[in-house]
Amino acid sequence: MAIVELRGVSKVYPPHEKGGSDVVAIDDVSLSVEAGDVYGIIGYSGAGKSTLVRLVNALERSTSGEILINGRDIAGLPERELRTVRLGIGMIFQQFNLLGSRSVAANVSYPLEVARRPKAERTKRVAEMLDFVGLADKARAYPDQLSGGQKQRVGIARALASQPAILLADEATSALDPETTHEVLDLLTRVNREFGVTIIVITHEMDVIQTIASKVAVMDQGRVIERGDVFDVFSNPQQPASARFVSTVVKGIPSADELAVLRGRHPGRIVTLAFRDNAVDQARVFGEFARAGITFEVVFGGINEVQGRSFGHLTLALSDAAATDAPTTAGPGGTDRIDAVLDRVRTLTTVTEVR
Amino acid sequence: MESLIELLPQLWKAAGETLYIVGLTLFFGGLGGLIVGLGLYLTRGGSLLANKPVFVVLNLLVNFVRPIPFIIFLAAAQPLARLVVGTGIGNNAIIFTISLAASFAMGRIVEQNLLTVTPGVIETARSVGAGTGRIIFTVLLPEALGPLILGYTFIFVALVDMSAVAGYVGGGGLGNFALLYGYRQFNPIVTWAAVLLIIVLVQLVQYLGNTLARKALRR
Known part of the structure; x- marks a missing residue:
């Protein structure tokens, strides 16, 4: 069974100005992510990727369609019930979004505090997670003392603290240099292999998909225009927009x-x-x-x-x-x-x- | 000079009254400002409790009250002071009125400081399942703590300023002292003694605020 499944999902924003037309951010998207997948969603800026991924943990509410997490439709759930759903879905961000007022350890502990886990368990779990991301020695440091790559590793530790089955990565490496990007991608690959966490990766960098994803969906103007095995989409893209993406990393056809x-x-x-x-x-x-x-x-x-x-x-x-x-x-x-x-x-x- | 020495007991009493008025107004006005500021921040479009009618009304109210010169506000709000604290004159009346005016002034400052918190960290807190109340106390206020402390330090000076006119409604304090014994008795030395004391007080509080803010910002 798919762990995340979208069926005919749309997200429509009201017009920016009076008399304007509705803004369709997500247009009738259906998508199925199997447990254990690393699923890439790629598209140019403004294609709707970030909105799409936020529908999965309901940070954005859909206008229509079904959003099934482990078979349960969360599209119509009230905010209060969504909080328990969100505990099972970790998320990391382009700008890391660490709490500057908290130490590294306290950042990782935050989701556990929200989940009201006892103190002893939190301390143990935080140590485990910091160990996993290789930042055990930075537990007492504050975010502004860390490099970008370290911040994202803290972000990953925090996202996984409550042992979610799903991890959403929203342009998680876009603010990092190429070398650090690969460190973070290696870490995400370990998260997938060692913990069996299903990962949905949003990116505009084909390189990221090539490195860690097994399946990919290409988004353009709010729609999924192509999807499938990464090898198939890369080696034989069917849509012009996909072909344009592919050509950014796959050098081979002369311009x-x-x-x-x-x-x-x-x-x-x-x-x-x-x-x-x-x-x-x-x-x-x-x-x-x-x-x-x-x-x-x-x-x-x-x-x-x-x-x-x-x-x-x-x-x-x-x-x-x-x-x-x-x-x-x-x-x-x-x-x-x-x-x-x-x-x-x-x-x-x-x-x-x-x- | 001799007259100043004679007036010393009154000066200390006035200083104590200023501290009393400013301390209580900082507490009540500060709390009111926090509530007004949070209200403005949370009901703004796209925020956690986005609510356009509430935001518009609150915003108008703040814009309506803030520009009124305090001495006029003091007179205008006297009936309200009678209603709430039971008297329109004396220190309690002025504490009520300053707190009310400060709530709106401070509300704007709180709102501005909260807006400096990156929306991303709020979103992150939501993504781990935190509710609005928890986000306010574990993310919003801690993340804005440094600027908030500086904002409260800033408003402290405004409170001292407002407390100076307490004498008009039968209150005490250094402002009243300076007018009564300095200005009206043509004794500038007495006036300047009150000024000096106020400067020292403001400097001390500013130093304290800066230190606390630096600690909160870890810079």
Whole structure:
């Protein structure tokens, strides 16, 4: 059973000014997150990701639709009852949101105080959590004495103090530098593996999804436009918006500018081939070129790895070795022979002729 | 100078009365200001208890009372003082009236200080299941404590200022002393003695406030 399930959920805000039209932040979204998943939700700023994640712990109330947490619909619950639901859902934030008036230990203890756990249990749990995030020596420090990465680790310790089954991460690494980002992502991966916590990660950084998520949903203008296995969405995005995201991390297809440069350098034909783990045999593709006597040069490309599987694109500049030696034995520029090879290669993978 | 020495017992008595008036008004006005300020903060659009009608009324009330010069407010609020503390004259009447005026002035300061608390920490408290009451006492007030202490220190000076006109409604204090024995008897030394005492008092309180605020802000 899904641990978090949204069914036809919408969130509509009243117009900003009188006479304006309603603002639809979330538009009929359905989503299902299985227990143990690390589920990524990605989209540009303003796509509705942050609103969507706040519907899960009801910091924002939905306008319509069902929000099932462990099978229980929380969409219509009164605020008082939501408090117990929220104890089972941890949340971390882009700006960390630590209480500056409390020490690190007191910050981690806060959810336990809210849950009215006895003092002895709180002390024990706080020590465990600080140990887990590697900040046991900072228990008495105050947030303004910590670095960004340390603050987020305290945020994680605090979010997990009450042993929630679900963790919501709202742009949790967006304020951190790349190295610290990876420290925090490693920690989140441990949270998922060691505690079995289901994590929903909101981000605009594809890199974050690539590093920790197993499934991903792409949001655009309040809708989920594409979802699925991270490998599938990365290697073969179906929607233009998803493709744009993917291209920000998956270098492989030359942009228009890069193409112009390539064209200037290589007068012959240029093709881009798609490679996908388990689906396309690189050795066979290159074998076809070699057998036909077509020489090629890799002029652009990238092979990426997601969840242990690789995919990517290679752009080749082709030339017909035989045609260069004896121009009369083939058509102009060896075009026919190249076409023949490309036809065979097309049976193996996707070929895009670059003009 | 001799007259000042003769007046010393009255001076000390007046100083004691000022402390009495200012101390009690700081307590009652401070409490009132906290309530008004929290009311403004909590009922503002998008806040925890967002309620537009309540906010609009409260906001208007504060804007209505604050600009009234205190000496006029003192006269205007006299019937109300009679109703609440049973008398329109004397120290108790002035304590009531200053507390009332200070509640609105301080309410605005409290509201401004609470607005400096980042909405994110409020949201975080909500995300772990904290209710509004708990958020007020465990997040909102502690997070704004440093600026709040400075705000109360600031209002202290206003209280001393307001207490100076107590003599008009039969109250005592240093203001009354300076007018009665200094100004009206053409004795500037006596007036300046009262001024000096007030300066010392304000300096002491400002120092105390700064120290406490620094402690709360850990800077």
